[in-house]
Every structure is written in C-alpha cells, then in structure tokens.
Amino acid sequence: MMYKLCCVFIVLIAAGLPCSTTAWTVADETTLRGALTQGYESSVRPEEHTNVFMTFYITSIDEVDLKGEGMSVSGWWAMEWEDSRLTWTPATYSNIAVLIYYQDDLWTPAVLVSNSNQDLAAIDEDTIPIRVNSLGSVYWRPPGVLSLGCDMDTTYFPFDKQVCSIEVLTTGYTADEVILNTTNGMLFDFYSANGEWVIEGDYTELSTISDQGKDYAQVTWYLKLTRRSESYWMSIMFPVLVSSYLICLVFLLPYASGKKTGYALTNLLAFVVILTLVTDEMSTSSKTTSLLEVYVVMILFLCAFSVMFTCLGLHWWELPDEEEVSQVLTTLVKLANTIMCRSHGDKVGPGHKVPANRTASQNSHVDGYRGNFQVPIPGSPAPDYAGHGSPDIRTTEDDPEPLTYKDVANTMDSFLLRMYLFITSVLTFAFLIALTTGATHE
Numbered sequence: 001m002m003y004k005l006c007c008v009f010i011v012l013i014a015a016g017l018p019c020s021t022t023a024w025t026v027a028d029e030t031t032l033r034g035a036l037t038q039g040y041e042s043s044v045r046p047e048e049h050t051n052v053f054m055t056f057y058i059t060s061i062d063e064v065d066l067k068g069e070g071m072s073v074s075g076w077w078a079m080e081w082e083d084s085r086l087t088w089t090p091a092t093y094s095n096i097a098v099l100i101y102y103q104d105d106l107w108t109p110a111v112l113v114s115n116s117n118q119d120l121a122a123i124d125e126d127t128i129p130i131r132v133n134s135l136g137s138v139y140w141r142p143p144g145v146l147s148l149g150c151d152m153d154t155t156y157f158p159f160d161k162q163v164c165s166i167e168v169l170t171t172g173y174t175a176d177e178v179i180l181n182t183t184n185g186m187l188f189d190f191y192s193a194n195g196e197w198v199i200e201g202d203y204t205e206l207s208t209i210s211d212q213g214k215d216y217a218q219v220t221w222y223l224k225l226t227r228r229s230e231s232y233w234m235s236i237m238f239p240v241l242v243s244s245y246l247i248c249l250v251f252l253l254p255y256a257s258g259k260k261t262g263y264a265l266t267n268l269l270a271f272v273v274i275l276t277l278v279t280d281e282m283s284t285s286s287k288t289t290s291l292l293e294v295y296v297v298m299i300l301f302l303c304a305f306s307v308m309f310t311c312l313g314l315h316w317w318e319l320p321d322e323e324e325v326s327q328v329l330t331t332l333v334k335l336a337n338t339i340m341c342r343s344h345g346d347k348v349g350p351g352h353k354v355p356a357n358r359t360a361s362q363n364s365h366v367d368g369y370r371g372n373f374q375v376p377i378p379g380s381p382a383p384d385y386a387g388h389g390s391p392d393i394r395t396t397e398d399d400p401e402p403l404t405y406k407d408v409a410n411t412m413d414s415f416l417l418r419m420y421l422f423i424t425s426v427l428t429f430a431f432l433i434a435l436t437t438g439a440t441h442e
Contacts, residue, residue, distance in 0.1 A: 023094060024094045024095070024096060025094055028093045028094040028096060029093070029094075029096055029099070031093065032088060032093040032096055032099070033099065035088070036085070036086055036088065036099070037105070040085055040086075040106075041107075042104070042105065042106055042107050043107065044107060045107055045173065045177065045178065046081065046082060046083040046084060046085065046107060046136075047082070047084070048177070049176060049177065049179060050081060050082075050109070050173075050177065050178050050179065051081060051082070051179045051181055052079060052080070052081045052109045052111075052178060052179065052180055052181070053079070053080045053081070053181050053182060053183050054077060054078065054079055054111075054168060054180060054181070054182050054219055055077070055078040055182060055183065055184040055185065055186070055187055056075055056076075056077055056078070056166060056185075056186050056187070056221055057075050057076050057077075057078060057186075057187050057189060057190055058073055058074070058075040058186055058187070058188060058190075058191050059074045059075045059076075059190050059191060059192060060073065060074045060075075060191065060192045060194065061073050061194040061197055061199075061225075062074055062145070064150075064162065064164075064196070064197055064225065066152050066154055066157070066281060066282060066283050067280070067281065067282065067283055067284070068283075069149065069150060069151060069152045069283050069285060070117050070147060070148060070149055070150055071147075071148045071150045071162075071164045071223075072145070072146065072147050072148070073145075073146050073148070073166070073223075074143075074144070074145050074146075075143070075144065075146075075190075076141050076142060076143040076144060077123060077140070077141065077142050077143075077144060078139075078140075078141055078184075078187075079108075079109065079138075079139070079140045079141075079142075080137065080138065080139055080140075081109065081137075081138050082136050082137055082138070083106070083107065083132070083136050083138050084136050085136070086099075086106075086132050086136045086138065087134060087135060087136040088134050089134070090134050096134075097133060097134050098131055098132065098133050098134075099131075099132045100129045100130070100131060100132075101129070101130045101132060102126055102127075102128075102129060102130060103124070103125065103126040103128075103130065103140075104126055105130075106130055106132070106138065108130070108140065109170065109173075109178055110122045110170065110171050110172045110173065110178075111123055111168050111169065111170050111171065111180070112168070112169055112171055113144075113146055113148070113166065113167065113168055114167045114168070114169040114209075114218070115148050115149045115150075115165065115166070115167040116146060116147060116148060116149075117147045117148060117149050118147045119147075122171060123142055123144065123168075124142075125142035125143065125144075128140070128141060128142050128143070146166060148164060148165070148166060150162065150164035150165070151287065152283050152285070152288075153287075153288050154282050154283055154288050154289075154290045155288045155289065155290060155291060155438065156290075156291060156435055156438050156439035157227075157281070157282065157290045157291075157292055158227060158229045158232035158236060158237070158292070159227065159229050159435060159436065159439035160227055160439065161200070161224065161225065161226045161227070161439065162197075162224075162225045162227075163222055163223070163224055163225070164222070164223050164225065165220050165221060165222045165223070166186075166220070166221045166223075167218060167219075167220045168180065168218065168219045168220075168221075169209060169216055169217070169218045170216050170217045170218070171216070173216075174214050174215060174216060174217075175208045175215040175216055175217040176215075178217060179217055180206070180217040180218065180219045181206070181219075182204050182206070182219055182221075185202065185203070185204040185221060186202045186204070186221045186223070195228070196227060196228055197225045197226065197227060197228065198225070198226045198227075198228060199223060199224065199225060200224040200225065200226050201224040202221065202222060202223050202224065203221075203222050204219065204220065204221050204222070205219075205220045205222065206218070206219055206220075207220065236278070236292075239274070240274060240292075240295070240296060240299075241428060243267070243270055243271065243274065243299075244299045244302075244424050244427075244428060245421075245424055246267060247267045247299070247302055247303055247306055247420060247424070248417055248420040248421050248424060249263070250263050250264045250267065250306050250310060251306075251309075251413045251414070251416045251417035251420065252413075252417060255313065255314060255317040255409060260310045260313070260314065261307070261310055261311065261314065264303070264306050264307040264310045265307060267303045267306065268300070268303040268304060268306075268307055271296060271299055271300045271303050272300065274296055275293070275296045275297065275300060278290070278292055278293055278296055279293060291431060291434055291435050291438075292431075292435070294431075295427065295428075295431040298427055299424070299427070302420065302423065302424065306416075306420070309412070309416055313409040313412060313413060314409075316405040316406070316408050316409040316412075317405065317406055317409045319405040320405075321404045321405070321406065323405065324402070325402075325403045325404065325405060325407075325408060329403075329405075329408050330403055332408075332412075333403065333407070333408055333411045333412075336411055336412065336414075336415035337411065339415065340414065340415060340418060
C-alpha cells in the first residue's frame with residue numbers, strides 16, 4: 001500500500017514539472033539557412049509547372065481621370081507558390097517553423113502589370129521580406145501604387161459607370177512553365193471608401209496572351225465603378241438646366257428697352273463658357289460622346305439663333321410705320337397667329353383695322369381725315385361726299401388697320417417665345433430621360 005502511494009506521489013510531481021523543449025538559437029537558424037541555400041539557385045524555378053496564386057488587396061482608389069483615361073489605385077499583392085527545395089523538419093532545428101528571406105535570395109515569379117501607364121517593369125520590391133514555412137510554401141506581399149490605363153465611357157456623365165482593370169502578365173516564362181491562378185481575386189479588407197466613386201462589384205478573368213507562337217499566362221481583375229453624382233446636380237446640372245430656360249426670356253424684353261441684344265449675347269457667351277467647362281472634364285477620345293455635351297451644344301445653337309432673331313427684330317422695329325410690309329412677312333405673321341391659336345379673320349395685324357373699300361396704303365388719309373376714327377387734320381377742308389356718298393367706314397371693332405413692321409417684330413417675338421419654350425422643354429425632357437435611364441441600365 002505504501003509503495004502505491006509513493007508511485008502516485010512521484011507521478012504527480014513529474015506532471016507538474018515543465019517539459020524540456022529546445023529553444024530557438026541563432027546557431028540553429030544559421031545552420032538551417034546554410035542547409036537550405038546550399039546548392040540553391042534563385043534563377044531556377046521550383047517545379048516544371050509552377051503554380052503562382054495571386055491576390056490583390058486594394059486599399060484606395062486614388063484617382064479616376066476621365067480626360068487622361070486612367071485610374072490610380074493603391075494596395076499590395078499577395079503571391080503564394082510552393083518551392084520543394086525549401087522544406088525541413090522543425091524538430092531538427094529548434095522547432096523553427098518559418099524563415100524570412102528577401103527577393104535576391106529566392107526564386108520569385110517575373111510578372112508585370114501590362115496595362116500600367118507609367119512603369120512596365122516586373123513587380124519588384126527587394127525591401128519586403130518573403131516568408132517561407134517548413135512545408136516549402138512561400139508567401140510574398142509586395143506593395144504597389146498602380147497607374148493604369150482605362151477606357152472611359154462618358155456617355156452618361158455625370159451619372160456614368162466605368163469598368164477598369166488590373167492586368168498582370170507573366171514575362172519570360174510561358175503559360176506551361178509558370179501558371180498564374182487566383183483564389184480570392186481582389187480583396188477589400190483594408191479598403192478606404194473614395195469620395196467620388198463607389199465600387200459596385202469586381203470579377204476576375206484568367207487568360208493567355210500569345211506572342212511569337214508562345215502563350216503567356218495573364219490574370220485580369222475588373223472593378224465596376226459608379227460615380228457619386230449628388231454633388232454634380234448642384235455644380236453642373238441645375239445651372240445648365242436653368243440657364244437653358246433663361247434664353248427664352250429675351251423674347252419678353254421690349255425693343256424699346258435697348259437691352260435685348262445685350263441679353264441675347266450674354267446668354268450666348270454663358271453657354272460658350274459652360275461648354276468649355278464641361279468639355280474640360282471629358283476625354284478627348286472620340287470613342288464615346290457625352291449626352292451632356294450634346295445638350296449644351298444644342299442649347300448653344302438656340303442661343304445663336306436667338307441673337308440672330310433679336311437683330312432681325314430690331315431691324316423691323318426701326319423701320320418706319322409708313323413702309324408697307326411685304327406679302328411674305330404678312331403671310332408669316334398670319335401663320336404665326338394661327339399657330340398661337342389667335343383669331344385673325346380679316347385682321348392684318350394685332351390691334352389694327354382697315355376700311356372695307358380701301359387698301360391698307362390708302363387708309364393713312366381719307367379726304368383729309370386720319371384713319372377710320374375720322375379725326376380732322378388741322379387746316380384741311382371738310383370732306384366732300386357729293387356724288388358718291390359717304391365712304392363705307394367700319395367700326396374699330398371690325399376694320400383692321402395696316403400691318404406695320406413693329407407689329408411684325410412683336411408678333412414674331414410672341415411666337416418665338418412659345419417655340420423656344422417648347423423646344424427647350426422637349427430637349428431638356430429627352431436629355432434627362434436618356435441620361436437617367438441609360439445610366440441605370442448601363
């Protein structure tokens with residue numbers, strides 16, 4: 001009995017004592033590194049068919065340049081591959097499970113960003129350590145600030161959506177020798193939101209590029225971007241839409257004010273400036289045309305025509321009332337009144353009437369009397385109606401006076417005001433519908 005108690009006591013004491021383990025030492029790691037690098041050639045790939053798995057951790061979208069057709073992003077690469085030459089048994093070397101190397105010490109895949117705008121060199125960062133575990137798995141995380149080319153579609157600006165890509169291509173090794181793969185695609189674990197663009201989605205594509213009969217592996221990461229358009233309503237859309245309707249007001253200004261031409265020219269210059277500001281945001285490429293540019297150009301043409309109509313109206317306004325209006329302008333005024341749903345009947349001009357048995361040119365004087373109001377001219381003799389009776393004089397409610405060029409100018413202003421409001425409304429409505437619906441279904 002006493003013997004059994006002693007055995008139990010000894011076992012309990014042994015269980016409470018710490019186990020003896022071999023601690024890491026400089027000598028052990030130095031020995032391990034020497035054993036691994038002995039005969040190691042960094043220019044020789046690990047396997048006949050070496051699989052390299054790549055992931056891109058995006059941290060920020062630095063810039064999306066419509067005019068320069070480019071995008072700049074920041075992040076870092078995650079590359080993984082197997083190198084069977086870098087394996088060991090941790091228990092033999094003080095349980096060392098991981099070693100740190102640098103790019104010059106080991107074989108690394110030669111890959112480059114093929115759609116880079118600035119640097120087409122292979123991904124290379126010799127200051128970033130490479131982790132190697134005892135199973136021969138190699139992990140490398142080189143950072144990168146990438147300036148990328150991107151085809152921009154400005155059709156629906158400022159409600160546009162863009163698809164930009166990061167294209168990585170092997171160089172030197174063919175697609176059979178170094179095989180590019182991706183398991184996670186693009187990751188957003190450390191992404192900081194951009195104030196102008198929202199990432200709507202992403203996808204990855206594996207492909208090969210042929211050059212001189214040889215295929216090279218390529219991985220392409222695509223980013224779907226949507227512009228945050230809220231601020232553009234206040235800075236671009238509302239000013240453009242409001243300014244387009246201000247053009248119509250030139251036809252409300254009276255000619256006697258002397259401000260019509262100046263107002264029309266001011267509108268024209270304002271839209272020239274607006275067009276300059278809008279085109280300054282756009283790409284100079286002819287691949288796509290912005291609907292906003294088309295709308296501003298059309299309104300600019302309306303401005304130019306308003307200046308022309310204003311100058312023509314001023315010319316008519318300055319002509320003397322005694323000058324007879326041509327038949328073409330008379331017909332044009334009647335047509336304008338008809339379109340405006342004005343009752344014209346035997347009216348030649350608004351507010352003017354003429355005797356039934358006299359032409360418009362004969363109505364200026366009737367036997368010493370003015371017009372159809374029979375106001376005697378001072379110093380003129382009384383009219384003699386002997387032999388032919390009194391003239392057939394209509395009342396002012398029935399008989400129009402002759403049309404003057406001032407009537408032409410006023411009537412055309414009234415007509416053009418309605419036409420400009422109609423055309424501007426149709427253009428604006430069509431523009432907004434095409435802009436919003438097209439951007440939604442893009």
